[in-house]
Amino acid sequence: MKIQISSHFVKELRSKTGAGMMDCKKALQAADGDMAVAVETLRKRGLASADKKSTRLALEGLINSYIHTGSRIGVLIELNCETDFVARRIEFQQLAKDLAMQIAACQNVFYVSINDIPQNIIDREIRIESAKEDIFNKPLQIKDQIIKARLEKRLKEISLMSQPFIKDQNISIEDLVKQHISLLGENIKVRRFQRFLLGEALDMI
The missing domain is CATH 1.10.8.10 (Ubiquitin-associated (UBA) domain)
Known part of the structure; x- marks a missing residue:
């Protein structure tokens, strides 16, 4: 029963x-x-x-913005879905707001996902980790394992989809987006974002 x-x-x-x-x-x-x-x-x-x-085309959506209290940090984000109908849904619009707020809070994040990180950035991180003194005297196999683990951790730190959601640390941003895909019945993609810090130099990571 x-x-x-x-x-x-x-x-x-x-x-x-x-x-x-x-x-x-x-x-x-x-x-x-x-x-x-x-x-x-x-x-x-x-x-x-x-x-x-997640393989279906997402060409509709919206551009949303978030300005943090004090007006010293701002974010623009483009969030895509499949239809204008879903783009008008309050759940989709709230997701865009949450993602923009997340980006404002995570100032080490520069890429949507690990797959978007350029190879030259990955190569640079490998060089940095390889040169650290604490692994100089370790066997090559152990050294490679340490570098691989540290690289994976670093790449997650700079990608949005790998971040814990600031409103619920038990799920990642990737999980949050997938929940909305399930809820709204359409593919949803974060296409791009830009963070603005007042007085920030133009050079980035």
């Missing part, structure tokens, strides 16, 4: 995951009312369906 799930509990799960009401109710019933288990179940399903949509 399925347990009874209150509408308030279902709405709370929907708020956490962006999944449909019936999906939330079924997930809670299957989890015997355990919110954490239901969230995990829906995220697995949502991310799987989002992955299928």
Whole structure:
């Protein structure tokens, strides 16, 4: 016999995951009312369906801006989706605002994803890590493993999609975008962004 799930509990799960009401109710019933288990179940399903949509063209969307308190930091971001209908959805517009705020808060982030980082930047980071004194006397195999781990950590630090979401540290920006793909039923892509710091020099990373 399925347990009874209150509408308030279902709405709370929907708020956490962006999944449909019936999906939330079924997930809670299957989890015997355990919110954490239901969230995990829906995220697995949502991310799987989002992955299928991630290859579709996203040419619509919007450009959004965020100006931090004090007007010393500003961000412009272009967020793409497949249709103008989804671009007008409040959830899509809120996602754009959240991403712009995230970029303002993460001033070491310069690229959308690790795949967007130029090879010359990767080569430079490898040279920097290879020259560090703490690995000079280590065996070559160990040294290579350390450099690889440090490089991966550094590349994640400068890519937006790898960042923990500032409003929920349990998910990454990539997960956040995939949740919205599942919720809205369209591919969503962060195409580009630009951060402006008052008085900042023009040279970047």
